[in-house]
Amino acid sequence: MALKIMHWDIGGCEGCSVSMLRSIPMLPEGTEVKTMYTCDNIQEIQGGDLVFISGAVCMDDGESVETLKMLREQTTIVVAFGSCAAFGGITRFSRGGQEPYPHHRSFSPINRVIRVDYSLPGCPPPPQTIRSFIVSYEKNDENRLSLFRKLSSIKKLSGFDLLDEVVLTGLCIGCGACEISCPTNAIRLIDKVPTLITERCIRCGTCYVRCPRATKILVSGGRRE
Numbered sequence: 729m730a731l732k733i734m735h736w737d738i739g740g741c742e743g744c745s746v747s748m749l750r751s752i753p754m755l756p757e758g759t760e761v762k763t764m765y766t767c768d769n770i771q772e773i774q775g776g777d778l779v780f781i782s783g784a785v786c787m788d789d790g791e792s793v794e795t796l797k798m799l800r801e802q803t804t805i806v807v808a809f810g811s812c813a814a815f816g817g818i819t820r821f822s823r824g825g826q827e828p829y830p831h832h833r834s835f836s837p838i839n840r841v842i843r844v845d846y847s848l849p850g851c852p853p854p855p856q857t858i859r860s861f862i863v864s865y866e867k868n869d870e871n872r873l874s875l876f877r878k879l880s881s882i883k884k885l886s887g888f889d890l891l892d893e894v895v896l897t898g899l900c901i902g903c904g905a906c907e908i909s910c911p912t913n914a915i916r917l918i919d920k921v922p923t924l925i926t927e928r929c930i931r932c933g934t935c936y937v938r939c940p941r942a943t944k945i946l947v948s949g950g951r952r953e
Contacts, residue, residue, distance in 0.1 A: 730758030734776035740783035743852040744810035751855035780809035784819040800842040811932035814847040818930040847879035851932040885933030906935035
């Protein structure tokens, strides 16, 4: 039976939304995708098998908080889609004072408000990652899903965590996966050792998730919040 996938954005740069739309032609035949851009209201999003939620949640915005809770109640599987939804991402740098809502200053990953089943980080996650996740979900491939499931319980990841837990501990193998995956070129390999340009790190966590050593730490349960 074909999956029904819903997507709702609670406030982001729209990069994740574009990636979702681009993934549609790649998804298994028969997969139905509804997004907030193809529906008149949020009620049409309800009733799907999976709901992908993008954007960090503003803890000062009661409407966003209630929307999250409603989506959780009415959907079987919730996926934090993109690094803002998964870890807070660049929104963690928000300090308020911006018009038209100068009181909005506290942004968090959505798992601080609701239970999340899977997280797909990335800034944004590429369409190929979406397809890979959907195919693995349909096949109930727990081996491939285990990382996405583990990420759902983590509230922060960044290049700083990669350096602390992989590079400085001597676990890095110099493969370059972190450098290739960084969307802001914040990580550079110098003599096969990753170096972080701290001013460029947007806390998307993509480098950590793409690192084979860090992934092993996550899946084995060796990392603590």
